[in-house]
Amino acid sequence: MKKWLAVLLALPLCAAPQRIISTAPSVTEILFALGLGDRVAGVTRFCRYPPEALSKPKIGDYINPNLEAIAALKPDLVIIQTNPVRLAERLSALHLRTLEINQDNIAAIYSSIDAIARAADAETQGARLTAELRMKLEAIQARPRAPVRAMFVVGRAPNRLDGLIVAGKGSYISELITLAGGENVFGDAVASYPQVSLEEVLARNPDVIVDFGEMGKAQQSPADLWLKAPAAKSIRAVRNHRVYAVDSGIYTVPGPRVAQAAQSLFEILHP
Secondary structure, three states: OHHHHHHHHHOOOOOOOOOEEEOOHHHHHHHHHOOOHHHEEEEOOOOOOOHHHHHOOEOEOOOOEOHHHHHHOOOOEEEEEOOOOOHHHHHHHOOOOEEEEOOOOHHHHHHHHHHHHHHOOOHHHHHHHHHHHHHHHHHHHOOOOOOEEEEEEEEOOOOOOOOEEEOOOOOHHHHHHHHOOEEEOOOOOOOOOOEEOHHHHHHHOOOEEEEOOOOOOOOOOHHHHHHHOHHHOOOHHHHOOOEEEOOOOOOOOOOOOHHHHHHHHHHHHOO
16 A cells, blocks of 8 residues: 555656647747747647747648647647637547637737646746746837837738738737837727728828738738839828838747837837
């Protein structure tokens, strides 16, 4: 009896997961930022940061994850964002442990870091990471500046100013704009990422346009596209040559690089 008791006491109450699969770039970045890169068993094909993630086995993408590939990697934890394909339910049917997180805003980013850290038995690292991010973001927000009316384009038709998709009220990017001393001209939009017309942009007349273009694909320079379009010449941002092309994942991946994104936006809005 004493022998069995000693064995039981020597066992961990809940073993930390050693084979973790990420189904979103933001999750991958959090895991590496927590120092858990060696435990990452699989990532999506869009997980490109940090560079070490590129060598990890691929399990598809956020919308179309390959369940067979996930199961074959024998994970003891699969971390997913809230998504439209009921991934948590489908993985549970395969008897896989899952953690579902939400990263719709900055507060949710902090919560997701805490949740992942708890699940991976890395709470100390999680607390350190969230404290560091809070300190950096609060420092950026505290800088004196006058609000700058801005628009952030996250997608559109290739090489055209049609089908413009912009950051709206409920988006993570809109919150970043405000934090960096901007006023989102589409901050009253009901949708998080509404599609708008060039006529609506003309009516809102932003001081600054930040354009991610066709989701980072090769194309004509977004800045050139706005500056050379006759229909856009009356927009204040175009007239004053304040159109900025960006193609970095720091703006579209709500994770540990949020402070870097806020700093970059601050420098764009307040050169």
